[in-house]
Amino acid sequence: MSENTERLVPTPGQTIGPFYGYALPYEGGEFLVDRSHPNAVRLHGTVYDGHGTPVPDSMLEIWQADENGQVSQEPGSLKRDGYTFTGFGRVAVDNVGHYDFTTVNPGPTEDGKAPFICLTVFARGLLNRLFTRVYLPEDTDALANDPLLNSLSEAERASMIAERQADGSLRFDVHLQGDDETVFLAYPGI
Amino acid sequence: MTTENDDTFDPPYVKGADDAADTQNQLNDEMAAISKQYENAGKEETQPRLDYAPYRSSILRHPTKDPRHADPETIELYAPAFGQRDVHALESDLTIQDGGEPIGERIRISGRILDGDGRPVRNQLVEIWQANAAGRYIHKRDQHPAPIDPNFTGVGRCLTGDDGSYSFITIKPGPYPWKNHLNAWRPAHVHFSLFGTDFTQRMITQMYFPGDPLFALDPIYQSIVDPKARERLVADYDHDISEHEWLLGYRWDIVLSGSNRTWTEDDSNV
Numbered sequence: 001m002s003e004n005t006e007r008l009v010p011t012p013g014q015t016i017g018p019f020y021g022y023a024l025p026y027e028g029g030e031f032l033v034d035r036s037h038p039n040a041v042r043l044h045g046t047v048y049d050g051h052g053t054p055v056p057d058s059m060l061e062i063w064q065a066d067e068n069g070q071v072s073q074e075p076g077s078l079k080r081d082g083y084t085f086t087g088f089g090r091v092a093v094d095n096v097g098h099y100d101f102t103t104v105n106p107g108p109t110e111d112g113k114a115p116f117i118c119l120t121v122f123a124r125g126l127l128n129r130l131f132t133r134v135y136l137p138e139d140t141d142a143l144a145n146d147p148l149l150n151s152l153s154e155a156e157r158a159s160m161i162a163e164r165q166a167d168g169s170l171r172f173d174v175h176l177q178g179d180d181e182t183v184f185l186a187y188p189g190i
Numbered sequence: 191m192t193t194e195n196d197d198t199f200d201p202p203y204v205k206g207a208d209d210a211a212d213t214q215n216q217l218n219d220e221m222a223a224i225s226k227q228y229e230n231a232g233k234e235e236t237q238p239r240l241d242y243a244p245y246r247s248s249i250l251r252h253p254t255k256d257p258r259h260a261d262p263e264t265i266e267l268y269a270p271a272f273g274q275r276d277v278h279a280l281e282s283d284l285t286i287q288d289g290g291e292p293i294g295e296r297i298r299i300s301g302r303i304l305d306g307d308g309r310p311v312r313n314q315l316v317e318i319w320q321a322n323a324a325g326r327y328i329h330k331r332d333q334h335p336a337p338i339d340p341n342f343t344g345v346g347r348c349l350t351g352d353d354g355s356y357s358f359i360t361i362k363p364g365p366y367p368w369k370n371h372l373n374a375w376r377p378a379h380v381h382f383s384l385f386g387t388d389f390t391q392r393m394i395t396q397m398y399f400p401g402d403p404l405f406a407l408d409p410i411y412q413s414i415v416d417p418k419a420r421e422r423l424v425a426d427y428d429h430d431i432s433e434h435e436w437l438l439g440y441r442w443d444i445v446l447s448g449s450n451r452t453w454t455e456d457d458s459n460v
Contacts, residue, residue, distance in 0.1 A: 007306045007307060007448060008304060008305075008306050008307070008308055008445045009236050009419075009422070009445065010236060010237070010306055010445050010446060010447045010448075011393075011395060011422050011423065011444045011445050011446070012236060012237050012238055012395060012414045012419050012420065012422060012423060013237060013238060013393045013394060013395045014238060014381075014394065014395045014396040014410060014411075014413075014423070015238075015245075015248075015394075015410060016381070016394050017381065017396075018329075018331055018332075019319070019321075019327040019329040019331065019332055020319065020381070021329055021331075022319070022327075022328055022329050022343070022345065023317065023318075023319030023344075023345045023381070024317060024319070024383060049250040049251050050249075050250040050251070050254075051250055053250075055251065061392070063265065063269070063270060063389045064265060065264075065265050071264060071265055071268045072270075072271075073268065073271045074271060075271045075272050075273030075274075075275050075276055076273070076275050076276065077270050077272065077276065078272065078275075078276035078277070078315075079275050079276050086270060086271070087270060088270035106265075109263065109264035109265055110264065113263065116263075116265075118265060118266055118389050120389075120392050122394055123251055124247055124251075125245070125247030125248050125249075125250070125251035126240065126248070126251050126252070127238040127239065127240050127242060127245065127248055127252070127410070127413050128237055128238050128240060128393075129392060129393060129394060130253065130257075131257075131390065131392075133260075147261070148258065148260050148261075151258065152258070156258075176250075176251050176252070176253060177250060177251065177252060177253055177254055178254075181253055181254060181255055182253075183255075183258055184253055184255075184257045184258070185257055185258055185259075185260040186256075186257035186258065186259050186260070187259075187260060187261075187262050187266070187390040187447070187450065188259075188261070188262070188448070188450055189306050189390075189447045189448025189449070189450060
């Protein structure tokens with residue numbers, strides 16, 4: 001490749017299929033921190049199809065900054081030591097389409113920015129992965145200034161902001177299709 | 191056998207007797223009509239369509255709205271780091287099991303992972319999974335009456351080298367039947383899960399073997415409506431990778447989407 005100006009064409013994606021369950025999920029994948037961590041937060045929800053039926057064969061991944069907004073580049077996501085925050089989690093939904101992560105609230109990576117958790121969705125029947133963001137509901141000033149959220153309708157905006165429940169949990173449902181369809185993202189270069 | 195310990199398992203995807211009622215010919219007609227529309231539209235596509243009705247399971251599982259364009263923010267410009275702590279070197283050889291040698295054609299699959307600018311993706315995680323030589327997965331939802339191989343789980347991992355290279359030793363997987371339509375068979379394939387330097391490059395795909403007669407019949411492969419694009423999923427036989435009296439070699443290079451990070455000389459090290 002002598003000419004670096006010409007971009008290569010990306011390899012196409014394909015569905016994760018039905019049989020990833022013994023290959024990709026791993027022990028501790030959903031625990032970015034231990035449940036006993038003083039600031040542990042449950043992030044959970046359900047994945048739905050276009051009929052509002054839970055999708056039982058979906059896998060989710062999250063990637064986020066730590067509480068101080070620092071991006072971890074520490075290895076150890078697959079073999080957790082229980083102390084190091086790696087920022088990455090993976091979980092397969094259960095038989096009723098529900099998922100659970102245990103993590104911390106991400107801090108803003110820059111002052112004044114709205115913090116969010118990156119979420120990637122895979123499923124049987126979904127021919128390529130989907131990206132979205134799970135925004136925290138609290139910093140309303142930062143949310144009001146977020147360029148992506150500001151480009152959305154009220155309903156679309158609401159689909160990307162997690163609900164803080166009474167016990168401190170974050171609730172975030174994924175709707176692959178339908179009236180409540182989650183906003184999914186395309187990034188430059190894809 | 192593994193993974194038999196989930197007693198809450200309920201097979202929600204097992205469908206009724208009439209779910210697979212459509213014939214292959216009906217499927218072929220649907221796929222041909224979509225190909226024709228694509229050719230006439232004259233706009234190049236490089237990824238699978240999410241809305242591809244011949245793959246029946248996609249009908250209720252594809253978003254109906256176009257994705258929103260987002261400028262990546264700091265967290266999206268990085269990917270999780272994986273290291274020797276996460277992946278043991280032996281995990282790239284799927285033929286090593288406690289009991290003995292798995293049955294089937296021993297093969298090596300090698301290639302490089304590059305980003306959209308041709309930059310090697312270094313020290314990053316690659317995960318694969320596949321059926322055995324008879325077309326059976328070690329997964330309790332796989333009810334295909336083909337034999338389980340006690341010496342083959344079909345799961346592997348490795349980290350890429352400094353040049354973006356990866357390599358797995360495995361067994362050539364068999365094609366297998368599924369319930370999309372009557373007499374539906376998937377071409378033999380290996381699932382690949384890939385990370386880049388940016389989380390926006392995350393992808394999962396399938397690698398196929400050259401010359402498979404099932405390509406034209408398979409709605410998952412055909413969901414990539416551009417012929418050139420779908421051929422990017424087909425490995426090349428490479429005699430330079432084959433080893434004397436030991437295994438056959440395939441080469442498959444992977445290109446992720448472009449990185450949006452601002453790379454310094456130190457970062458890229460091309």
